[in-house]
Amino acid sequence: RSGDRFTPFGGVERKLKDFLIDAKVPRWERDRVPIVEAAGEIVWLGGLRRGAAAPVVTRTRRILELALVPLAEPRVAR
Structure with missing residues (x-):
C-alpha cells in the first residue's frame, strides 16, 4: 500500500x-514482491529481507518457516 x-x-x-x-x-517487479505481515507489521519481504517486527530471540518458542517456490513456466504451444 502506498x-x-x-x-x-x-x-x-x-x-x-x-x-x-x-x-x-x-519498478515493474515491485508489486510482485511477496509481503508477509503480522499485526500490521511487515515481517518478511519474500526473497529480500526479514523484518525487525518478528525477531528470533532466546525466548522464541515457535517459528513459521516459509519458502518461495517458483511456479512452473507456462509451456508455449508450437
Missing part, C-alpha cells in the same frame, strides 16, 4: 518503496 513502512532486521525504518528501490528491485 506509504507502507518497513524496518529490516538490523536496520532502520524507512518507506517500503525506498527500500525496494535501494534493493535494486525493478
Whole structure:
C-alpha cells in the first residue's frame, strides 16, 4: 500500500518503496514482491529481507518457516 513502512532486521525504518528501490528491485517487479505481515507489521519481504517486527530471540518458542517456490513456466504451444 502506498506509504507502507518497513524496518529490516538490523536496520532502520524507512518507506517500503525506498527500500525496494535501494534493493535494486525493478519498478515493474515491485508489486510482485511477496509481503508477509503480522499485526500490521511487515515481517518478511519474500526473497529480500526479514523484518525487525518478528525477531528470533532466546525466548522464541515457535517459528513459521516459509519458502518461495517458483511456479512452473507456462509451456508455449508450437
